[in-house]
Each structure stands twice: as structure tokens, then as C-alpha cells.
Amino acid sequence: MSNKFEKQALNQVNMINEGVLFGILKFFLKSKAKRQLRKLGRDPEFKSKVHALNHASKELQDFLKKEAEEAAEAKRLKKSRR
Numbered sequence: 836m837s838n839k840f841e842k843q844a845l846n847q848v849n850m851i852n853e854g855v856l857f858g859i860l861k862f863f864l865k866s867k868a869k870r871q872l873r874k875l876g877r878d879p880e881f882k883s884k885v886h887a888l889n890h891a892s893k894e895l896q897d898f899l900k901k902e903a904e905e906a907a908e909a910k911r912l913k914k915s916r917r
Contacts, residue, residue, distance in 0.1 A: 841903045
């Protein structure tokens with residue numbers, strides 16, 4: 836059960852990608868909004884926040900991967916004890 840949850844959480848984290856998100860937003864928004872997004876993309880504070888978000892996302896992915904590996908190892912050891 837928890838393995839299924841971990842896979843779903845990891846998939847959701849992988850789906851969150853600012854490049855894809857901004858691509859979709861730019862596609863659907865009008866030119867004025869696109870211009871504002873370009874200005875926002877040049878903003879150093881915004882860039883630092885996106886970088887921090889990407890870093891946190893990577894850390895979460897690594898944590899979930901580590902936990903999944905530990906759970907698989909524990910399950911394997913539990914089976915081998917039987």
C-alpha cells in the first residue's frame with residue numbers, strides 16, 4: 836500500500852516541471868500575459884525562488900527514492916527470514 840503511495844507521490848513530483856508549466860501557460864495566455872511572464876523570467880528574485888523550488892523538488896525525489904529502496908530492502912529481508 837505505501838509503495839503504491841510512494842510511486843504516486845514520485846510521479847506527481849516528476850510531473851511538476853516549471854518548464855512544462857510555463858510552456859502550457861504561455862500557450863493559453865494572451866500576448867500581454869506572455870510579455871509579463873518574460874519579464875518575470877528575467878527577475879532575479881523569481882529565478883532564485885524557482886531554483887529553490889527545483890532544489891526542494893530534487894531533494895523530495897531523492898528522499899522518496901531512498902525510502903522506496905529501504906522499504907523494498909526491508910520487504911526482501913522479511914521474506915528471506917521466513
